[in-house]
Amino acid sequence: MSADPKLDVDALLDDPASRVIVCCGSGGVGKTTTAAALALRAAERGRQTVVLTIDPARRLAQALGLRELGNHPKQVRVEGFEPKGELWAMMLDMRRTFDDMVRVHAGPERAEQLLQNPFYQTISTSFSGTQEYMAMEKLGQLAATDEWDLIIVDTPPSRSALDFLDAPTRLSTALDGRMIRLLTGPAKAGGWGLRKVVSAGFSMFAKAVSTIIGGQLLADASAFMQAFDSMFGGFRERARKTAELLRSSGTSFLVVAAPEPDALREASYFVERLAGESMPLAGLVANRTHPVLAPLSATEALTAAESVQNAPLAEAVLRLHADRVALAERENRLLARFTRAHPEVPLTRVPALAGDVHDLEGLRDIGVKLAS
Numbered sequence: 001m002s003a004d005p006k007l008d009v010d011a012l013l014d015d016p017a018s019r020v021i022v023c024c025g026s027g028g029v030g031k032t033t034t035a036a037a038l039a040l041r042a043a044e045r046g047r048q049t050v051v052l053t054i055d056p057a058r059r060l061a062q063a064l065g066l067r068e069l070g071n072h073p074k075q076v077r078v079e080g081f082e083p084k085g086e087l088w089a090m091m092l093d094m095r096r097t098f099d100d101m102v103r104v105h106a107g108p109e110r111a112e113q114l115l116q117n118p119f120y121q122t123i124s125t126s127f128s129g130t131q132e133y134m135a136m137e138k139l140g141q142l143a144a145t146d147e148w149d150l151i152i153v154d155t156p157p158s159r160s161a162l163d164f165l166d167a168p169t170r171l172s173t174a175l176d177g178r179m180i181r182l183l184t185g186p187a188k189a190g191g192w193g194l195r196k197v198v199s200a201g202f203s204m205f206a207k208a209v210s211t212i213i214g215g216q217l218l219a220d221a222s223a224f225m226q227a228f229d230s231m232f233g234g235f236r237e238r239a240r241k242t243a244e245l246l247r248s249s250g251t252s253f254l255v256v257a258a259p260e261p262d263a264l265r266e267a268s269y270f271v272e273r274l275a276g277e278s279m280p281l282a283g284l285v286a287n288r289t290h291p292v293l294a295p296l297s298a299t300e301a302l303t304a305a306e307s308v309q310n311a312p313l314a315e316a317v318l319r320l321h322a323d324r325v326a327l328a329e330r331e332n333r334l335l336a337r338f339t340r341a342h343p344e345v346p347l348t349r350v351p352a353l354a355g356d357v358h359d360l361e362g363l364r365d366i367g368v369k370l371a372s
Contacts, residue, residue, distance in 0.1 A: 136243075252281070289331055
């Protein structure tokens with residue numbers, strides 16, 4: 001008998017005060033599928049729901065019966081799918097989100113300067129934390145429209161899904177750092193740029209930097225920072241508002257984990273980190289578990305397998321059951337260890353499926369298992 005505190009998924013989805021659900025966890029544990037299944041179930045229970053995925057794979061679009069997902073929400077309209085509410089879905093396009101943000105915060109002329117700048121084109125696709133920041137930006141945009149009463153977010157496939165929380169601060173700090181502004185000669189310094197730095201005794205350092213990243217890139221970076229100055233306040237203000245949204249009472253985090261030692265260690269880290277950041281944790285989804293399907297112990301099954309005569313199929317089934325019992329006991333021990341360490345965290349178990357989820361029916365089945 002499981003002593004896990006129970007996560008009531010339907011109560012979470014049905015609560016009108018619940019506005020944002022963030023699925024986080026280490027890579028490969030089923031966050032994307034979980035997010036999609038939750039969104040589908042919420043829509044069928046009457047919520048106006050949008051699911052935002054950051055996973056570059058196309059599985060979500062295929063499972064929702066769509067050819068592709070774009071950077072703007074698309075309503076799921078599939079024959080036979082008639083939810084009480086609505087289901088919308090989108091997949092983050094990091095570069096387009098950054099471009100849209102530039103257009104919002106800069107005037108038309110300055111926006112065009114930024115979008116054409118080679119330094120901008122580099123950082124908008126490869127700067128550390130850009131993907132996570134743009135996921136935050138897109139979440140903020142979706143929340144600001146009030147078009148949906150529930151937003152479900154699938155976090156980026158980074159090693160630590162909580163980079164999602166750090167991204168605004170890290171990207172803002174990096175772009176606002178003193179060194180990058182010294183090197184790029186910001187406009188508000190009155191042209192006090194690289195030449196002044198060089199004459200102030202930094203010539204060797206500046207030469208080294210120029211050698212490493214190229215003189216043209218320094219010039220591009222300088223132009224970028226001068227154009228970026230005017231929109232930097234808006235950039236940080238949006239990040240602050242989204243961070244507030246993530247800490248608000250209408251937001252819930254679900255940690256998704258497989259019943260494996262590494263995944264549960266990561267889950268423990270996420271739970272502790274969320275608590276430290278005052279983020280509202282709803283519970284843990286233990287994904288791909290292997291419950292026992294018959295009230296027969298492993299010892300009993302092996303004993304019976306040894307005693308059967310001329311029935312190879314029955315013997316194979318009994319031995320398979322014994323293996324299943326052993327696996328379930330191992331998973332139960334691991335989950336019990338997690339629960340002892342975090343007794344306050346509600347938990348729901350989702351049994352492993354025989355194959356991949358590739359349609360709405362499969363997502364619906366996952367939703368039922370999440371709530372059962």
